[in-house]
Amino acid sequence: MNLEKINADTILHGLMSPEKIRKISKTEVTSSRISTDQGCLLDINIKEDNCFGSLELSRPLIHPDFSNVIYHLLKFTCRKCARVLLPQKLVDSLSEKNQKILKTFSKLRTSPSIKKCPHCGAEQKEIQFKEPYAFTENGNSLNPIDIRRRLEMIPLSDAKLFGVPEDTKPEWMIMTVLPIPPVTVRPKPEDPLNEKLSELVSVNLFLRKSWEEGIPVPVIEGLWKALQQHVNEAWNLLPSKQLLNNF
Numbered sequence: 297m298n299l300e301k302i303n304a305d306t307i308l309h310g311l312m313s314p315e316k317i318r319k320i321s322k323t324e325v326t327s328s329r330i331s332t333d334q335g336c337l338l339d340i341n342i343k344e345d346n347c348f349g350s351l352e353l354s355r356p357l358i359h360p361d362f363s364n365v366i367y368h369l370l371k372f373t374c375r376k377c378a379r380v381l382l383p384q385k386l387v388d389s390l391s392e393k394n395q396k397i398l399k400t401f402s403k404l405r406t407s408p409s410i411k412k413c414p415h416c417g418a419e420q421k422e423i424q425f426k427e428p429y430a431f432t433e434n435g436n437s438l439n440p441i442d443i444r445r446r447l448e449m450i451p452l453s454d455a456k457l458f459g460v461p462e463d464t465k466p467e468w469m470i471m472t473v474l475p476i477p478p479v480t481v482r483p484k485p486e487d488p489l490n491e492k493l494s495e496l497v498s499v500n501l502f503l504r505k506s507w508e509e510g511i512p513v514p515v516i517e518g519l520w521k522a523l524q525q526h527v528n529e530a531w532n533l534l535p536s537k538q539l540l541n542n543f
């Protein structure tokens with residue numbers, strides 16, 4: 297992929313590997329301050345326009361744009377062998393025509409859960425999704441690490457059936473590094489997006505420190521959820537796709 301041609305919308309709303317996000321990033325954000333220090337939110341764009349920064353997340357998070365796709369991937373792939381929960385014959389016929397794939401999956405989306413894997417015979421459990429980012433399996437919570445482990449196992453040829461593009465991997469829907477939008481998108485320090493980003497950087501730093509200090513798990517889980525909430529709120533404050541690409 298030519299880095300010059302990647303636009304702001306693709307970086308924030310597309311599926312990109314953590315390595316690529318780091319490559320695009322001009323600065324790693326290490327401080328929640330909105331201005332002054334190196335590595336703070338407003339330093340990203342000092343010399344050039346449209347420069348992205350990056351934030352290394354202390355715990356992985358669900359990409360706010362892909363929670364629905366994640367739900368369908370978890371619901372319709374085997375919890376043991378990670379294959380799509382469709383008979384191989386049907387998979388073979390679907391691979392030939394995209395149109396058919398879309399039809400089948402719009403049917404699957406409203407169909408009840410499939411109880412048994414047609415590939416390995418494993419019994420399946422009920423996956424539930426409570427918007428915007430809570431996933432459970434038979435009532436037990438699945439955190440982003442559990443989810444990423446499952447997504448990593450899905451063969452790319454099966455992920456394709458859910459609309460995941462060929463050159464991307466389903467596990468990229470769980471973010472380990474966050475792209476920080478350019479200052480051109482949030483020019484004033486008092487911009488709500490700046491304030492939200494600053495809050496999320498603070499929570500991220502606090503969560504890392506708490507994790508390293510061995511703070512009890514329920515506290516870590518609370519901070520982890522708070523961080524996810526901040527990221528979702530920041531994504532809601534991003535400009536529309538069209539505006540984003542004009543910056």
Ligand SMILES: [Zn+2]
Pocket residue numbers: 374375376377378379413414415416417418
């Ligand atoms: Zn299976």
